[in-house]
Amino acid sequence: MTNIASQDKQTPPALSRPVVNASAAATANRPDAKSKIVAKDVDFYYGDFHALKKINIVVPEHQVTALIGPSGCGKSTFLRTLNRMNDLIDGTRLTGSITLDGADIYDRSREVVGLRKQVGMVFQKPNPFPMTIFDNICYGPRIHGIRNRKLLDEVVERTLRGAALWDEVKDKLHKSAFALSGGQQQRLCIARVLAVEPDVILMDEPCSALDPNSTFRIEQLMEDLRGHYTIVIVTHNMQQAARVSQQTGFFLRGELREFDDTSTIFTNPSDEETEAYVSGRFG
Amino acid sequence: MVNNTTTVKPHRSNVTRRKIANRIMLTLCMLASVAAVTVLGLVLFFLISKGFSSINVKFFTQLPNHVDEKAGGMSQSIYGTLVLLGLASVIGLPLGILGGIYQLEAKGKFASAVRFFTDVLNGIPSIVIGIFVYAVWVAPIAKLHPGTGYSAFAGGFALGIMMIPTIMRTTEEILKLVPFSMREASLGLGATRWRTMWSVVLPSARGGVITGIMLALARIAGETAPLLFTILGNEFFVTHKVYGIKVPTLTAPIDALPLRIYNYATAVDPEQQRMAWAGAVVLITLILVLSIAARAATRGKVLEEK
């Protein structure tokens, strides 16, 4: 591990990818990437607790953006403001604005249901429904009004292939989703999100409950999905952030301390505490 | 040396005393629960020994026969109890389950107040509900049409009111056991709250909700006090025809097992007393079947894996 870490420092893993990181400039300034989500001066409170402080961030389309930072730094909270999952928690309050494709997602006229369809979420622990694999996938399309069985069959196959799970489960589509392993369940949850055809997929530490092998497969999957979806991932694991993301934001005590190309964050961060964190000195 | 022994000795006897006190108190605790269970044994023993022999096919198929009690039965009481349970469910189930769902979804002061007063309502004696239904239903109707008022409707209404708080609390308790992550997953896919409840939460908790319903039914099946004021009791089936199908006349007095048991138990005729015991066995069996089935339905597990 130390070997990889040190290697990271010299040759950022991102370099092996063609698309990103040719320049060290922050995404916000880069003309080639369309900005998908723009957060402006976002403050967020749980009751009296000031959980997010003046967050400004621009998430580019069709890339993977990683949010890192120590526990309780606000990265998960921020992620959950992006599809308004925090609405479910009592006594929360948000100021500032978050736009998706230019439209304010906290606008009064905005239907949260439609937003969450557009911005899907994968949770820390795999949380399949107590239904069959097939019904798990179809749940989303069905609630959004698709009833045609043939169409649903296609969706199931396509999304399971998309989540690299098809070959493993194609013979037991009508078995309980609980019969799958943890890693398979998580990929099922990803497939389930794909089935509602979102633009953005939020991932809240999707691998923290998984073994290394499953983690590897899910990282690979993210790479596959990247061209079509905007992905925002919260992770504890800095190697993971370095491996999968093109942009990285470092959160600390409710603030976004630094947001830049992943290579910059991991090789040449401008913030001292960012450097301390990514080099493993705290966190 | 001498000093040593003198200090050690009282210490030792102290330990012994404490140990004895411990033993005594723990034994008393055990005896207390043995006593409670013994009472149960005594009740069940006498029920079976006094009532079981009087149960036969006639008991379930015949009306009371006061010339020859042995030839009669309590079919109208059993039937009446089932009708009343049905009527009570019509009121109690929707309100109870919907209210329980509200208690799960809602937070804040008002929701806690609802929860609190649900418990309080649960503690109001059934006889108070009885006199209430008498005042609000039976008496006004009797005023309009003398000789009427006491009815299956009134009884079902009283029992239904008693069902609401019971069902509400158990429903909330059961739904709470469905992991929040499950609801999150559904909401995260853009499902509405009602859809999440209907398609994810309720199916996951189905067994538990059914348990709650059966326990509530078991509880009200044995209620007598509210019936004194509402159904009057009778010894016939009162039916009328709707489109040629016989249906119970819900506006007429109806009988119920517990009420019949009460009437017979306080009667002087030993044959009727014997019938009371038999009725009690049937009632208890109904209640036990409901509550044991309720437990078997869940076995402490909410989420069943297919």
Add this chain to the structure above:
Amino acid sequence: MTTTPINAPAASPASPKKLVFPKASFSILYGDRIYAAITFLASLSIFGIIVWLAVQLSQASGASIHKFGWSYITQSNWDETKDIYGILPYIFGTLYSSFLALLIAVPISIGSAVFLSELAPKWLRTPMTFLIELLAAIPSVVYGLWGIFVMLPWLKTHVMNPISHAHPHNKFALWLFDVFFSGNPYGPSMLAAGLILSIMVIPFITAVTRDILKAIPRSQREGSYALGATQWETISQVVFPYAKSGIVGAVMLGLGRALGETMAVTMLIGNQSPGTPTGISFSLFQPGYTMASALANKFTEAAQGINTSALAEIGLVLFFVTIVVNMAARLLVFYTAKDVAGGK
């Protein structure tokens, strides 16, 4: 890093937009508002019922309240022929029978709860709990039946008769007999009512107490054991103080049950005045009334008018008494549970 095969460009899984979703339907756009409204209304039924109960019972007992005022609860005469109604003896009977019931039930219930939550081996806990819950499931009228035909004869021959025939010599015993054991031991009596009530509240108090004891964190007990305390010392000096107000709440819930319990009491208490001028007697062997039993017993023969109104007022009094007792009890249980949870 060479092991990372994620170099290749996306293997074109699903180009995302393939489905054509219909426009958000009515149920998606407005379903949640309707859902919130319906469930809210259903929960309002609780308040609706309580308020309706209070209003309706007050109305029904209006004539009686107007005519008798406070004398209704302070005087002892209930005379249908003269249309004078006072329920002091019923109030006394209710309190006295409930007190007797708690006197017997509390130690047994707490003992059972301790046994179930602290002492019983695991394999015994579930069946024992189930049996005690069964005890709670037996309907009141069945207890009444059992009481009349099994308990009363036994009480009469093995308890009441021997005591009545005893001839105490010292003064204290004489006084005791005079107060508690006077009168002929016919059978139906305060004693019988108190006993049957105690049997009926035991499972209830036991269940609530057990839940409270179970909620106390292990760490509390371990702390005590680590200091060398015996099991009983731990229970009495650590567990009980911790659970004190919750247990009091459980007992009060039992009290609430006992106060309003109707059928079994009606069948066993005699429904007769004990014969004293005030209608009040502490003798366990004398018959009596409780509010609930008087209501159940007199209702069938009641005449319309002030008589029914006076009966309805019994219901009203019972309603307020039990609501106060239950609220106090629930608050105690609620705050203990909160403290316990907070103490973790």
